[in-house]
Amino acid sequence: MGTKAYFMINMGKKFSDDSYYLDAIRDLEAMPEVEAVNQVSGVCDLLVKVDEPVRVTPIANKIRAKKWVKNFHILNVESTQPTETQKPDEP
Numbered sequence: 001m002g003t004k005a006y007f008m009i010n011m012g013k014k015f016s017d018d019s020y021y022l023d024a025i026r027d028l029e030a031m032p033e034v035e036a037v038n039q040v041s042g043v044c045d046l047l048v049k050v051d052e053p054v055r056v057t058p059i060a061n062k063i064r065a066k067k068w069v070k071n072f073h074i075l076n077v078e079s080t081q082p083t084e085t086q087k088p089d090e091p
Helices: 020-029 057-064
Strands: 003-011 034-039 046-052 069-079
Touching (some): 003 057, 020 034, 046 057
Antiparallel strands (some): 003 046
């Protein structure tokens, strides 16, 4: 539990180029912070979900620096820290 973030990634090459996509997906899946990698069609090539205990900036920068990343967008960042619930007033 910590901070979840969702990234959109556009690749530098097309899907049909050798094992380019598979290598990128394996590279992402090898990162312990990455929870899921999904290949999609449309505005972006990959959707990536990460879970980081404190801040997502270091993992975002690590992914952004990969040679196969053409464009990188952060979709959403949300805190998953439990919030303290209020106890009902006792009579």
